[in-house]
Amino acid sequence: MSNRELIVKIFHEVLDTTDSCLSSTLEDNTVLLDSGLDSLGFAILVARLEEELGFDPFVEMKEAVYPTTFADFVKIYDERKGAF
């Protein structure tokens, strides 16, 4: 499973457990803040991904990067994975 596929899967799981709904289909250009997940949802998403992948890229960043779109978010995970 690619990072993107895993993120999409867990994204939906978290939507489900937090009783949130996607505002529209999850696309690369979906703006995260408008996606339907609130900050608690994002916190859970990052924690669940850490459970699956064994790392939290946001903790490891020397300079904080705030992803705007869904593609930005996936890129952060891809780049962290590529670093090893």
Next chain:
Amino acid sequence: MTLSELIKHSPADRLLLVAGEKHLTAQAIYSRIEIIREQRIPHTARIALEVDDHCEALIWMIALDGLVTSIFLVPTSLKQSPDYPELRHQANCTHAISDQEIVELSANQTPPNREAETEWLLATSGTTGTPKLIPHSRKSLTRTCKTDYTTGRMFTWGLVYDPFRFAGLQVVLQALHSQSTLVLCNVDAGVNQIIDELRAGSVNALSATPSFWRKLLMSGKAGSLNFRQITLGGEPVDQSILDALKNTFSLAKITHIYASTEIGVGFAVKDGKAGFPADFLNQTFSAGKLKISEGGKLLLETQNTTTTNPTFEILDTGDLVEQKGNRIYFLGRDSGAINVGGNKVIPEMVESIIRQLPEVVEVVVKPKKNSVLGQLVTAEIVAAATELSNVQLKEKIVTHCKASLEKHQIPALIKFVDEIVVNTTGKISRI
């Protein structure tokens, strides 16, 4: 009456202490006390009692009460802690007594008060920080002890904690005051071995934390025990554990007590329900009067009668409570709260909700560091034998939580484990 006088006044052949193969009657204990007293320990001595063997340690404690200026009761786990040397320094000890020897420490500079009774120093468990020394007197520690020998002699108390921790000491003093037999269990052993020791000693009265009682119920061997008195304390007591104990030990009286090293015994609840009646707020207990702060913390108003003008002092117990109707419920420790993006979550409260499910035998809720919100709530679960898969049980837990908890209080991560670790005072470790 000093503790050695209590022993002297007990019937000589009354069995008071059992530890493994050792069976000590009142007479046997008193002979040991006399040998200790021949060692001529000065009245001015401030003793650090570091004896590891619990039975020996108790005999020393009984012998020294009323004989020396102060006794610092050192639990085994504290002696090994890096905080111990500093605490012993604060206690101004002149002598340290261990299994092997009596060591004279530096001379005490403070003048002793020969008139005053022996001061007892107890250490807090330090679950939420550095352990502190709390001074007590025999009187303050025994004010709630029952002294009815006729009933007392029908009880055999088990001790599953270090006798020098507050909860353990309460059991010791209660047993001595009512001439009950006290069976000292191997506190480092697993629950199965402890159950064997309780059964071998015909123990019918036990005081333990809710976490210990849950483990005992999970062991599958609880049916081999017969309790007449069950006491719970040290952690919030929820309705599930009270009901489970009532179902398993139908003949037992079940009491949950509110006590701590700092305040002593606060009050006891005997109606089989979690929390305590709101009426308690209007009553005066031996420890003081209960109040609730605006932030929902339980406060204790104590009266200081040692000075000529009695003063009132408000103690913050650090316990969070909430009132529902005529009942007040404990939510957990204020200092243990998890901070989810500025929202406070009390782990014990979440645990009590999850524990309502029959598929859950034990649960611990802990914080997990999170890069988005600072902390998140996580839960470790010991599941009962169930037809549900882990995924299905996780879903059931989340659905159940949603019905009574706010979004941020619901565990974001749920992990299944074989066992939940408790610390030396029998409480769940959340670190």
